Structures are given as structure tokens and as C-alpha cells.
Amino acid sequence: MRKLSLEETKPYIEQYPISQYFSFDINPFIQVYEFDKGEYIFHEHSFPDYLYYMIEGKAKLYVTHKNGKISLIDFITSPTFMGEMELLNAERYSKGIQTVTTSICFAISIREVKEKLLADPVFLKLLCLFLSQKTMDMTAKYTQNQAYPLENRLASFILLSSDKQFYKEKHTEVCEYLGVSYRHLLFVLAQFCEEGYLTKKDRGYVLTNRQVLEKLASEITY
Amino acid sequence: MRKLSLEETKPYIEQYPISQYFSFDINPFIQVYEFDKGEYIFHEHSFPDYLYYMIEGKAKLYVTHKNGKISLIDFITSPTFMGEMELLNAERYSKGIQTVTTSICFAISIREVKEKLLADPVFLKLLCLFLSQKTMDMTAKYTQNQAYPLENRLASFILLSSDKQFYKEKHTEVCEYLGVSYRHLLFVLAQFCEEGYLTKKDRGYVLTNRQVLEKLASEITY
DNA sequence: ACAATAATGTGAGATATCTCATATTTTATA
DNA sequence: TATAAAATATGAGATATCTCACATTATTGT
Numbered sequence: 421m422r423k424l425s426l427e428e429t430k431p432y433i434e435q436y437p438i439s440q441y442f443s444f445d446i447n448p449f450i451q452v453y454e455f456d457k458g459e460y461i462f463h464e465h466s467f468p469d470y471l472y473y474m475i476e477g478k479a480k481l482y483v484t485h486k487n488g489k490i491s492l493i494d495f496i497t498s499p500t501f502m503g504e505m506e507l508l509n510a511e512r513y514s515k516g517i518q519t520v521t522t523s524i525c526f527a528i529s530i531r532e533v534k535e536k537l538l539a540d541p542v543f544l545k546l547l548c549l550f551l552s553q554k555t556m557d558m559t560a561k562y563t564q565n566q567a568y569p570l571e572n573r574l575a576s577f578i579l580l581s582s583d584k585q586f587y588k589e590k591h592t593e594v595c596e597y598l599g600v601s602y603r604h605l606l607f608v609l610a611q612f613c614e615e616g617y618l619t620k621k622d623r624g625y626v627l628t629n630r631q632v633l634e635k636l637a638s639e640i641t642y
Numbered sequence: 643m644r645k646l647s648l649e650e651t652k653p654y655i656e657q658y659p660i661s662q663y664f665s666f667d668i669n670p671f672i673q674v675y676e677f678d679k680g681e682y683i684f685h686e687h688s689f690p691d692y693l694y695y696m697i698e699g700k701a702k703l704y705v706t707h708k709n710g711k712i713s714l715i716d717f718i719t720s721p722t723f724m725g726e727m728e729l730l731n732a733e734r735y736s737k738g739i740q741t742v743t744t745s746i747c748f749a750i751s752i753r754e755v756k757e758k759l760l761a762d763p764v765f766l767k768l769l770c771l772f773l774s775q776k777t778m779d780m781t782a783k784y785t786q787n788q789a790y791p792l793e794n795r796l797a798s799f800i801l802l803s804s805d806k807q808f809y810k811e812k813h814t815e816v817c818e819y820l821g822v823s824y825r826h827l828l829f830v831l832a833q834f835c836e837e838g839y840l841t842k843k844d845r846g847y848v849l850t851n852r853q854v855l856e857k858l859a860s861e862i863t864y
Numbered sequence: 865a866c867a868a869t870a871a872t873g874t875g876a877g878a879t880a881t882c883t884c885a886t887a888t889t890t891t892a893t894a
Numbered sequence: 895t896a897t898a899a900a901a902t903a904t905g906a907g908a909t910a911t912c913t914c915a916c917a918t919t920a921t922t923g924t
Contacts, residue, residue, distance in 0.1 A: 483781075483785055485785070485786070485789040485790070485862075486861060486862060486863065486864060487789065487790065487861065489789040491785035491788065491789060493781055493785065504774070505774045505777070505778065508770055508771055508774045509771075515781075538763075538767050539763050539767070540763065541760075541761050541762065541763040541766055544763055544766035544767055544769075544770055545760050545761070545766055547766075547770050548730055548766055548769050548770055548773060549730055549731075551770060551773040551774055551777060552726070552727045552730045552773055554777060555727070555773060555776060555777045555780065556727060558777065558780065558781065558784070559705075559715055559737075559780060562780070562784035562787075562788075563705055563707070563713035563715065564707070565784070565788060566713065566784075566787060566788070566821035567707040567709065567711040567713060568707070568709065569879090569880060569881090570880075570881080571880090590901075591901075591902070591903095592900080592901060592902090599788040600880090600881070600882090601881065601882055601883080602901095602902090602903095603881085603882070603883080603884090603903095603904085604880075604881050604882070606902080606903065606904080607880095607881085607904090608880095610903090610904090623890085623902090639708060639709065640707075640708060641708065642708060791909090791910060791911090792910075792911080793910090812871075813871075813872070813873095814870080814871060814872090822910090822911070822912090823911065823912055823913080824871095824872090824873095825873095825874090825911085825912070825913080825914095826910075826911050826912070828872080828873065828874080829874095829910095829911085830910095832873090832874090845872090845920090
């Protein structure tokens with residue numbers, strides 16, 4: 421983690437204006453941080469000091485269970501807030517957030533502006549929208565997780581995350597996201613290859629039968 | 643569903659003051675509705691006209707999947723808001739909410755006060771707290787669902803929902819809540835009886851070995 | 865009070881998914 | 895560049911959970 425100098429800060433502030441999200445001048449309270457790839461933004465069970473607004477990058481929100489299993493709750497993609505739950509005091513201890521790529525974040529000191537933020541209708545409205553959208557996405561994901569076998573969910577995930585006709589995600593992340601074991605993910609991927617829906621190439625998979633994948637995925641959503 | 647008369651309304655308004663949740667006078671916009679047991683407050687895929695604040699009763703928030711499976715997302719207990727996601731415009735169509743007991747709700751016409759509500763810092767702050775708490779509860783539930791077998795989750799559920807040493811919930815609801823089949827729930831309950839943790843009595847179960855149940859439940863949470 | 869509906873209960877077989885062990889390859893790091 | 899760490903890969907056996915079929919007992923509506 422590196423705090424950017426004032427000169428480095430400037431272009432980001434200009435390129436990503438967030439003043440519209442507040443009814444007071446937020447700029448004096450903003451610092452810009454850069455997180456390396458793989459670095460932790462929040463450690464599990466910590467008390468965050470900052471509300472972050474990620475403007476560039478990608479991260480994983482996860483929780484480690486007592487039995488050692490890890491649930492990847494969500495892929496966090498910019499632009500988004502992080503630490504808003506903690507700001508609201510709703511959470512005793514934070515979940516973990518680890519970057520997947522180098523990430524740039526605005527950091528707003530909770531100590532300094534908590535009072536102001538929690539009385540700001542512009543910000544609060546934005547936060548409400550953000551929270552409800554997040555809740556709905558998660559509800560959809562998790563209810564589907566328990567209502568459909570991996571076959572359907574994986575097909576859906578491949579279609580969503582593939583670039584053109586090429587799928588190439590880290591199995592280690594995907595299995596945690598879809599809530600299955602690494603072994604089982606590989607098993608179903610192998611099945612897809614056997615059936616000819618996918619074909620291994622380089623270090624990824626080519627979608628060789630998009631139609632069937634779409635049919636499998638379509639069994640989930642209306 | 644029955645709209646209460648003005649005289650009937652009065653005692654509820656007095657007993658459950660919610661004016662503190664708003665920075666303007668909400669009373670002119672409040673109507674009081676009574677829902678019968680088993681009645682639907684929101685049908686799935688409808689567009690709610692009211693923001694509800696349930697003051698008495700209990701309901702189920704659920705979603706029906708394309709394959710016919712039902713996920714009981716949450717047990718909704720008073721006091722709580724309902725329809726807040728729709729108010730925020732975040733949801734195209736609503737989930738279903740069905741009462742479990744006769745329920746009394748304050749109804750606030752979205753059409754009439756949406757603008758005011760979405761600019762009210764007092765209400766918005768409350769809503770943020772509510773939403774983030776809900777998100778966290780759900781995240782906890784769903785990540786645990788996929789990280790632990792029913793044995794642990796059921797033990798935890800029994801301890802939470804039993805009255806003194808007696809457990810008596812509808813299996814049909816519980817299996818949807820815990821995300822398993824009816825058959826499997828009964829199977830694990832039978833197992834608990836065989837092991838002597840529970841004993842069938844009347845139409846419920848007596849907790850005959852609370853200690854073991856607590857041990858099973860404790861494997862989940864920190 | 866009776867019929868319809870919902871809830872409970874059980875068996876048997878299928879399968880989706882997990883655990884663990886182990887080998888190889890790729891990527892990160894000193 | 896050597897070494898450690900992470901990611902990929904696969905087999906074999908176990909199990910958690912599901913589906914379906916069917917019978918019984920409550921509960922509800924008329």
C-alpha cells in the first residue's frame with residue numbers, strides 16, 4: 421500500500437469526480453492509495469479506519485470459516501465503495517478484501533467525516549442504492565447456488581466472464597465464488613470438454629458450443 | 643388484507659411511534675393494514691405501491707426458481723421495513739412476501755412520498771443501517787450454508803428457534819430456509835433422535851442433549 | 865362434518881459434491 | 895537462476911443431499 425503524493429493524486433481526483441456524491445466538499449478529506457496486486461485492503465476481523473472508493477482495480481471479498489473453508493462472497497470491481505458497512509457501525513469486524521489487480525482507491529478517514537456522511541442525504545441515498553443492489557445480487561447468487569447444480573451455474577458464469585469465445589479464469593477463485601470444491605469444478609469443466617461445449621487451448625478454454633451453454637444457463641434465470 | 647378504520651388505526655400509531663424515523667411529519671401518509679395469516683403482502687414479480695413497516699407479525703421472504711424450487715430467503719419479523727428495495731428503484735420486480743401470522747403494517751404510499759423519503763437524511767440513515775445489517779445476516783447464512791453440512795446448521799437453528807427445551811417448527815419452512823430438501827431435513831432430524839440429541843414428543847422435539855447440539859453449532863461461528 | 869389441501873413420515877436408489885492423496889506445471893521470489 | 899509457492903490436474907472412494915414414490919396424519923375451507 422502506498423499513499424500517493426499530492427501531484428500524483430491530482431489527475432485521479434480530476435478523472436474520477438466524486439464530489440457529486442456528497443452535499444459538502446469532500447476533496448479536503450480525500451487521500452489516494454495504491455494497493456499492489458494481491459495486497460489486503462481489509463484484513464479479516466479488523467476495524468477499518470477508512471471508507472474506500474475504488475476507482476481502478478478489482479478485488480475479492482471473502483470470509484474464512486472456522487473449518488478452514490473460504491467463501492468468496494463477491495468480486496469487487498471499480499467503481500465501488502468498500503468499508504461502508506463498517507462506517508455504518510453495523511459490523512463488529514470486517515470481512516477480508518484482497519486485491520486481484522493493482523488498485524487505486526480514494527480513502528476517506530472515517531474518524532474525520534463519519535458524522536458528516538451519516539447526515540448527508542446525497543451520500544446516504546447513494547449508499548442505500550448501492551447496498552440494496554448489492555443485497556439483491558448476492559441473494560440471487562446464493563439462492564441460485566442452492567437451487568441449481570454446478571453445471572448450470574458454471575455455464576452461466578462462463579458466458580458472463582468469457583472474453584469473446586475464450587474463457588480463462590483462475591479455477592482457485594472460481595470454485596470459491598461458485599461455492600464448490602476445486603475438484604468438483606475441474607470435474608464439471610472436464611465434462612464440458614468431453615461433451616464438446618468447451619475445448620482446452622493455451623491455458624484456457626474455447627467456447628465450442630455456445631448454444632448448449634446458453635441453454636444450460638437459461639435454466640436458471642427468467 | 644384489510645385497511646383499518648381511523649379509530650382502529652389510532653392505538654397502533656400511538657403504540658408504535660415511527661415519527662422519529664423521519665425528519666418530516668409522516669403521520670398524514672400512514673395507513674394501517676391488517677394481513678391475514680398466509681396472505682401475500684407482495685406477490686412475486688409485482689410492483690409494490692407501498693412501503694410497509696410491519697409492527698406486528700411474522701412473514702416469509704422467498705423466491706421461486708425456474709425449476710420450481712423455493713428459497714426462503716429470510717424470516718421477516720416485526721418491526722421491520724418491507725418494500726424498501728423497490729422504493730429505491732433497485733429492483734425491477736419484487737420478491738414474494740407471505741405472512742406466517744396475522745400481521746399489522748403501516749403502509750406508506752410510495753407515489754406520495756418517494757421524493758421526500760429519498761431526500762430525508764434521518765430516514766436514509768436508518769435505511770442504510772437496516773440494509774447493511776440485512777446484507778450481513780444473509781451473507782453469514784448463505785456462506786455457512788455452503789461451508790457446513792446440515793448437521794451443524796440444523797443444530798444451530800434448533801438452538802436459536804427452540805423455546806426452552808422444545809423445538810417445534812414447520813419442516814416445510816425450515817428445509818426451504820436451510821436450503822435442503824424436505825427429505826434430507828427429516829433424515830438428519832431422525833439421526834439426531836437416534837443419537838439421543840432430540841426426542842420426539844407431541845408434534846415437536848425435546849432437546850435431550852443440548853450440550854452436543856451446542857458443540858455442533860459451535861463448529862460454525864467464532 | 866366432509867372433502868380438499870397441507871404437512872408429516874419413510875424407503876430406495878441416484879447423483880452432485882467432497883475429501884484426500886499425489887504429480888505436474890506455472891508463477892513468484894530470494 | 896534456483897527454490898519456494900501457487901495453480902493445475904487427475905484418481906478413487908466417501909458422503910451429503912436429492913428425487914421420486916407412496917402412506918399417514920393434520921388442518922382448512924365449505
